[in-house]
Structure formats: C-alpha cells, structure tokens
Amino acid sequence: MPSPRRNVEGRPLGASAANCSSSVPGSPAHGGGGGGRFEFQALLSGRTGADPACARLRASESPVHRRGSFPLAAAGPAPAPPAPPPEDDRMTLNPSFLAIALRSLLAIDLWLSKKLGVCAGESSSWGSARPLMKLLEISGHGVPWLLGTLYCLSRSDSWAGREVLMNLLFALLLDLLLVAAMKGLVRRRRPAHNQMDMFFTLSVDKYSFPSGHTTRAALVSRFILNHLVLAIPLRVLVVLWAFILGLSRVMLGRHNVTDVAFGFFVGYMQYSIVDYFWLSPHNAPFLFVLWNQQ
Numbered sequence: 001m002p003s004p005r006r007n008v009e010g011r012p013l014g015a016s017a018a019n020c021s022s023s024v025p026g027s028p029a030h031g032g033g034g035g036g037r038f039e040f041q042a043l044l045s046g047r048t049g050a051d052p053a054c055a056r057l058r059a060s061e062s063p064v065h066r067r068g069s070f071p072l073a074a075a076g077p078a079p080a081p082p083a084p085p086p087e088d089d090r091m092t093l094n095p096s097f098l099a100i101a102l103r104s105l106l107a108i109d110l111w112l113s114k115k116l117g118v119c120a121g122e123s124s125s126w127g128s129a130r131p132l133m134k135l136l137e138i139s140g141h142g143v144p145w146l147l148g149t150l151y152c153l154s155r156s157d158s159w160a161g162r163e164v165l166m167n168l169l170f171a172l173l174l175d176l177l178l179v180a181a182m183k184g185l186v187r188r189r190r191p192a193h194n195q196m197d198m199f200f201t202l203s204v205d206k207y208s209f210p211s212g213h214t215t216r217a218a219l220v221s222r223f224i225l226n227h228l229v230l231a232i233p234l235r236v237l238v239v240l241w242a243f244i245l246g247l248s249r250v251m252l253g254r255h256n257v258t259d260v261a262f263g264f265f266v267g268y269m270q271y272s273i274v275d276y277f278w279l280s281p282h283n284a285p286f287l288f289v290l291w292n293q294q
C-alpha cells in the first residue's frame with residue numbers, strides 16, 4: 001500500500017489541507033478520501049479557505065513551494081527528515097479544539113434552555129405558571145429597585161441608613177451600566193421561543209447576554225446579606241429569591257442557561273466592586289451634603 005504523501009514538514013498532505021480547504025478544488029482533500037473528520041472540524045471551527053493561516057498552510061503544501069524549498073528534491077530520491085511543526089502552525093491547530101469545545105457547550109446550552117423554557121408561552125407545558133414568573137420578573141426589574149431605593153433615601157433620617165442606601169443606588173446604577181455595555185458588546189439574541197412582552201426595557205435589552213435580572217438579583221442579595229441584620233430564615237429567603245429569579249428567566253424563555261450563569265457571576269463580582277469603592281461621608285462628603293440639602 002502506498003504511504004500517504006507528506007509535505008515538507010512531514011505532515012500527511014490530505015489531513016492538513018482538508019482541515020483548511022474544503023473548497024479548494026484540486027487540493028488533495030477536495031472531494032474526499034480520509035479528509036471527512038477534518039472537514040467536520042473545519043465546519044465546526046467556522047474556517048473557510050480565506051483564513052490566512054490556512055492559506056499559509058496551503059502554500060506550504062503546494063508543489064511550487066516544495067520545489068522552492070527543496071530544489072534538489074526532484075533530482076534525488078533521498079527524503080528530507082520530517083521537521084517539527086513551526087510555532088505558528090501549532091497555534092493554528094489548537095484553537096479548533098477550543099472552538100469545538102465552545103460550540104459543543106453552546107449546543108448544550110441551546111438545547112437545555114429550550115427544554116427548560118416551559119413557561120415561554122401560554123400554551124407551553126407550564127404556561128399556567130407564567131403569571132407567577134412574570135411577577136418574579138418585576139421583583140427583579142431595575143425600575144422598582146431604583147425607585148424604591150430613592151424613596152427610602154428620601155425617608156431615611158440616619159447617617160448610617162443613608163450611607164447604605166447611597167451605596168445601593170450606586171450599585172444599581174453600576175449594574176445597569178455594566179450590563180448595558182456587555183449586552184451591546186456581545187449582542188447575543190434572546191432565544192427564539194421568547195415572547196418580547198417585558199415591562200419597560202432599554203434598547204440593549206433585545207440582547208440576552210448576560211441576564212440583567214440575574215446580575216441584579218446576585219448583586220442585591222449579596223448587598224442585603226452584608227448590610228442588613230436579618231434572621232436566618234430571611235437570609236435563606238433572599239438567596240432563594242435570587243436563585244429562583246435566575247431560573248425563572250430561562251423558564252420564561254427570556255434567556256439561555258449561560259446568560260443566567262454568567263449573570264450570577266457578574267452580579268457577585270459587581271458587589272465586590274461596590275464594596276471596594278464604598279461611598280462614605282469621609283471619601284465622598286459632597287454626595288452626603290448634597291443629599292442633606294434636598
């Protein structure tokens with residue numbers, strides 16, 4: 001049986017070319033043979049023949065290149081010893097595995113989110129629970145939290161209370177800003193089964209990554225647990241509220257699971273930022289004086 005043809009770097013020609021050039025007529029991979037697995041990888045990684053790395057690889061395998069590199073190759077039978085792959089080629093092969101892992105995670109995410117979206121419509125399997133889920137949605141919406149904090153701030157008559165509320169207001173505004181920036185940057189569409197019937201949304205809320213309700217729930221619950229003295233059952237209730245609110249986003253069909261998982265992480269980290277930059281009459285006296293004059 002003839003041994004597979006190799007390029008000057010000692011790689012089998014069909015395999016590496018197929019990885020890149022499913023659409024290059026005349027290439028050894030085009031039209032079959034053992035290139036199927038590599039075609040699949042190229043499909044998953046979204047590579048096309050236009051990829052510069054692939055173009056480089058093709059160039060290294062072209063007969064012209066071989067002739068140029070080894071002018072005496074045609075004259076003598078002595079095969080060149082296989083050279084180790086150059087650094088940048090190794091770098092172009094590895095990301096495809098990462099891409100496959102990411103795409104598999106994405107596929108699982110979409111599948112699981114669709115399965116869990118049992119309240120996405122009135123006719124869904126848990127459609128009757130939709131009003132309850134929408135009530136939960138309002139409990140984590142930015143408007144009631146902002147208005148509620150402003151109201152409490154206006155009624156507060158202690159410095160300590162005002163300080164905590166001022167920081168809660170800062171936390172809520174920071175959350176809105178960061179989530180809007182991330183949604184605008186990532187631009188992941190909401191799931192196809194979502195009905196866009198949400199109360200008071202911003203333009204970036206057509207995007208789903210990360211879930212704003214979930215970041216707020218994680219941020220606010222961590223804030224409350226750290227700054228309010230609550231009995232244990234109430235503390236458990238706060239954590240449960242945040243968790244169920246996150247789950248309800250997927251059940252309503254508003255989000256994919258990864259939007260919510262990342263939302264919890266972002267909200268949790270946002271509290272650390274708020275804690276680090278904690279506003280007090282010592283480091284931000286102007287805010288407290290301003291508020292006192294209202």
Ligand SMILES: CC(C)=CCC/C(C)=C/COP(=O)(O)O
Pocket residue numbers: 141142143146176198199200201202205207208210211212213214249254
């Ligand atoms: C307009 C204000 C103050 C807040 C918008 C709140 C909102 C609609 C967030 C979107 O949350 P999801 O990303 O969880 O759907």
